Amino acid sequence: MPVTAVLTSDQFSALPDQFDKNGNRIRQELISGELVEMPPSFELHNVVKGNIVEVLIAFVLAHPELGLKVISEMAFVVTSNDTLVPDASVIRKTRLSPRKQKYTPGSPELAIEVVSPSDTAIHLKSKVDIYLQGGPKTVWVVFPDSRSVVIYSGDSSRELKCDQSIEDQLLPDFAAPVSRFFDLT
Amino acid sequence: MPATALLTSEQYLSLPEEFDQNGNRIKDELIGGEVVKMPPASHRHDRIKNRIKRLLDRHLDRNPHLAMESLVEMGAEVSKRDVFVPDVSLVKLDRCPEEERIFRGAPDLAIEVVSPSDTIKRLKAKVDTYLQGGANTVWVVFPESRSVTVYSNDLVRELKGDQTIEDPVFPGFSTPVSAFFK
Numbered sequence: 473m474p475v476t477a478v479l480t481s482d483q484f485s486a487l488p489d490q491f492d493k494n495g496n497r498i499r500q501e502l503i504s505g506e507l508v509e510m511p512p513s514f515e516l517h518n519v520v521k522g523n524i525v526e527v528l529i530a531f532v533l534a535h536p537e538l539g540l541k542v543i544s545e546m547a548f549v550v551t552s553n554d555t556l557v558p559d560a561s562v563i564r565k566t567r568l569s570p571r572k573q574k575y576t577p578g579s580p581e582l583a584i585e586v587v588s589p590s591d592t593a594i595h596l597k598s599k600v601d602i603y604l605q606g607g608p609k610t611v612w613v614v615f616p617d618s619r620s621v622v623i624y625s626g627d628s629s630r631e632l633k634c635d636q637s638i639e640d641q642l643l644p645d646f647a648a649p650v651s652r653f654f655d656l657t
Numbered sequence: 658m659p660a661t662a663l664l665t666s667e668q669y670l671s672l673p674e675e676f677d678q679n680g681n682r683i684k685d686e687l688i689g690g691e692v693v694k695m696p697p698a699s700h701r702h703d704r705i706k707n708r709i710k711r712l713l714d715r716h717l718d719r720n721p722h723l724a725m726e727s728l729v730e731m732g733a734e735v736s737k738r739d740v741f742v743p744d745v746s747l748v749k750l751d752r753c754p755e756e757e758r759i760f761r762g763a764p765d766l767a768i769e770v771v772s773p774s775d776t777i778k779r780l781k782a783k784v785d786t787y788l789q790g791g792a793n794t795v796w797v798v799f800p801e802s803r804s805v806t807v808y809s810n811d812l813v814r815e816l817k818g819d820q821t822i823e824d825p826v827f828p829g830f831s832t833p834v835s836a837f838f839k
Contacts, residue, residue, distance in 0.1 A: 593777040597799050597806075617778060618785050622813055629806075629813040 478505030481549045485574055503598050505553040511590055516656075520616045521559045521586050523653050528562060531646050538643070539565045540581070547575040548583075554602045558583040559614075562642065579606030581642050586614045600624050610640055619654045663690030666734045670759060687740040688779050689786075695742065696774050701800055706744045706770050709798070709837055713747060716830045723828065724750045725765070733760040733767075735790040741783055743767040744798075747827060763790030765826045770798045784808050793826040803838045 484502040492498055499510040513521075521544070528542045540562050547557050561580035568576065583603045585596065596613065603611045604624060611624040620633045623640075632638055635649045664672075669687040677683055684695040698706075706729065713727040728746045735741055746764035754760055767787045771780065784795045788810065797806045804817040807824075816822050816834045823831045 587777050587781070589776060589778050591777045592773065593771045593775045593780045593797075594773055594799065594801055596777045597771075597802060597804075601802055615778070615781055618781060624815075627815065629815060631808075631811050631813050633811070 478553065479507065480505070480552050481555045481575075482552070484555050485549070499557070501547075501557050502553065502555040503595055503602075508595060510557065511588070513586075513588055516616050517559075517586050517588055519656055520614060520653055521584075523655060524584060524586075524612075524614065525560050527648050527652060528560070528643075531643060532562070535643075535645075540642075541565050541568065543580075546580075548580055549575045549577050550579050550602050550606055556583075556599055556602060558603075559586045560584040579603045579609045582610045582612065582640060584612045584614060586616065610642060612638070614653060616654065619651070621650050621653065663738065664692065665690070666737055666740045669740055670734070684742065686742055687738065689782055690738040693779060696772070698770075698772060702744075702770050702772055705798060705800055705837055708839070709768060709770075710745050712832055712836060713745065713827075713830070716827070720829055725827070726750055726753050728753075728760070728764070731760050731764075732758065733762065733764055735763045735786050739783075739786045739790070741767070741787070743787075744770045763787045763792035765792060766794050766796070766824060767792050768796045768798065770800065794824050796822070796824075798837060800838065803835065805834050805837065 479502055481502060490498045501508050501510060525542060525544060532538060532540045532542055542560065542562050544560050545557055546561055547555055549555050555575060558580060561584065562582040563576065563580045567578065585599065587596065600611050600613065603609055608626065613622045613624070620631055621638060622629055622631045632650045634651055637647045638650050639647050664687060666687055669692065675683040686693050686695060710727055710729055717723060717725060717727060725747055728748065730742050730744060731746060732740055732742050733746065740759070743764060745768040747766035748760065748764045769780065769783065780797065784797065787795045788808065793809060795808045797808065799806070804815055805822055807814045807816060807822065818835055819833045821831045822834050
């Protein structure tokens with residue numbers, strides 16, 4: 473691992489955008505002060521993410537009283553050295569202030585990370601730990617290959633597969649079979 | 658990802674050993690039929706591995722009736738497409754191979770110390786395969802966060818600091834997780 477200076481979230485936020493030779497913006501996260509590139513995701517990753525977002529959006533639209541919003545790939549300044557971009561997140565609308573802040577401070581209520589082949593175990597572990605430090609939050613880590621979801625909340629975690637139902641205290645009455653996330657048809 | 662033919666564990670085990678330019682054997686594993694190189698481990702990785710082995714051995718020495726043995730980097734043919742080298746493993750004595758260089762089946766307890774190059778996808782595949790192959794428990798040890806994630810069937814538990822790690826497969830063993838990282 474190259475020895476690079478540790479960046480703060482403020483420094484990260486002030487960095488100019490970088491582009492690859494095709495003119496596409498290089499996406500990055502800041503994990504424990506380290507810049508980590510987010511390579512373009514595979515089709516499998518995007519379809520699974522799309523499935524999850526569809527299910528969650530349908531739920532929050534049917535329950536406007538919860539005041540929740542589902543957002544893809546939004547940057548959260550979780551600590552002074554961590555700016556993370558979950559694949560999808562569920563956040564209380566009252567925390568959003570899009571004309572005033574560049575990135576959202578704190579962890580989302582629910583962060584969803586769909587695992588990519590290039591994700592290292594250490595970075596993923598760090599991200600889960602960092603999201604959870606920010607209070608009573610939940611993280612879903614979604615494994616497209618094993619078609620399973622590991623749910624982290626506080627000190628507890630469990631793995632759900634196949635027709636097991638995924639639920640979350642943030643989303644009362646929400647229930648979806650995990651297999652729905654991995655429907656590729 | 659290069660499109661390479663997937664190997665069976667039998668094909669993999671019949672491959673000649675490879676050596677790097679310094680004459681050191683190149684270590685690899687077969688994960689889902691794919692040969693995956695294992696870069697040399699850091700000193701910290703080795704230290705943690707050895708410490709865990711010592712803690713397990715201390716308990717084994719005091720409890721010979723458990724009839725188990727701890728192994729370091731013993732290759733295990735976990736399925737027809739998987740040959741793993743757990744950093745440390747714990748197996749019942751009557752399953753220990755005296756002559757063979759490979760252990761058949763999953764160890765009763767497999768312990769993997771995470772390296773910076775490990776992808777979560779491969780690590781998860783290994784954990785799933787160990788459990789499907791009959792392992793009772795897998796401990797995944799994170800040196801950076803000084804924590805251990807314990808997988809058994811559908812249960813995932815994370816232990817840190819003074820939380821004690823115990824295992825039904827290893828009765829009586831109980832140590833704070835921090836002892837792994839001293």
